[in-house]
Amino acid sequence: DAGITQSPRHKVTETGTPVTLRCHQTENHRYMYWYRQDPGHGLRLIHYSYGVKDTDKGEVSDGYSVSRSKTEDFLLTLESATSSQTSVYFCATQDGPGQRYEQYFGPGTRLTVT
């Protein structure tokens, strides 16, 4: 658990403001993921990264962007936050498909957009 951290852990922001969430890992895992968790929907993939500067979209990517400039950091940006983006956001890491399949989750960030 100590190998994956997220910041901030809680954030309240206003509609229309930009927000950046950070995921930091010390596992040296190649793959990193951003999910959102909402009641009745489980965990849904927003974006993922398969290496430094290599990212791709998930099933709910609209309104989000990501960046990965270092192996250990994966940033999620909401360019202009909306109330529908109020959620709990989880980062996950994975050694890499084809090697070890397991994904390990960070502690989560609770984001409220007012």
Added chain:
Amino acid sequence: GENVEQHPSTLSVQEGDSAVIKCTYSDSASNYFPWYKQELGKRPQLIIDIRSNVGEKKDQRIAVTLNKTAKHFSLHITETQPEDSAVYFCAASILGNQFYFGTGTSLTVIP
């Protein structure tokens, strides 16, 4: 894409009884099926997983079974304890690529 359905959404059992949670998937190419446990306010934790080359896997009181023909897999918890109370999520994946999660089962173990 893959579609994973999970049932039931809520489950209450008496302490010591067994609990079973079922998931179905749509993509026959899926071959990796993990189960996560999430306690209130905590992160999802991997508790057991199974690959399509085996039909059953056990780890102490928990087991997972897989029926590839019917495209469903199940989590079995025996001798339930109050600390088993949590939300459980199943997921399906092809070779560890993009995970598709079920909507979760809230398990309550009544002492």
